[in-house]
Amino acid sequence: MLTRRKTVRKYIRFYGQVQAVGFRWTAMQAAKLYGVTGWVRNEYDDSVSMEIQGTERQIDDVIAAIERGTYIVIDRMEVKKLETVEEERGFRVRYH
Structure with missing residues (x-):
C-alpha cells in the first residue's frame, strides 16, 4: 500500500558564509529541482532566512544541494516548524 508523504513547512535561518556566495540562486535552483515551495532572503545580520515547504526528504535534499555550493x-542553522501554506505555489527570492 502506498502512503502519502506528509508535507511540512520549516523556517530555517542559515549562518556562516551565506551572503554574496550565490546562496539564494542555489536555493532557487534546488527548490525547482526537488519541487518544494517557499522563499529565501538575505537578512541584515549577514544570515539568510528561508521558509520551505515539502516532504522532509525534499527539504533535506534542498539543504544538501545548497551545502554543495x-x-x-x-x-x-536554526530550524522551526511552521503551519503549511496550502495555496503556495513556487519558490522565490524575497526582499525586505
Whole structure:
C-alpha cells in the first residue's frame, strides 16, 4: 500500500558564509529541482532566512544541494516548524 508523504513547512535561518556566495540562486535552483515551495532572503545580520515547504526528504535534499555550493559555508542553522501554506505555489527570492 502506498502512503502519502506528509508535507511540512520549516523556517530555517542559515549562518556562516551565506551572503554574496550565490546562496539564494542555489536555493532557487534546488527548490525547482526537488519541487518544494517557499522563499529565501538575505537578512541584515549577514544570515539568510528561508521558509520551505515539502516532504522532509525534499527539504533535506534542498539543504544538501545548497551545502554543495562552491563558496557556501553553513556554520549552523536554526530550524522551526511552521503551519503549511496550502495555496503556495513556487519558490522565490524575497526582499525586505
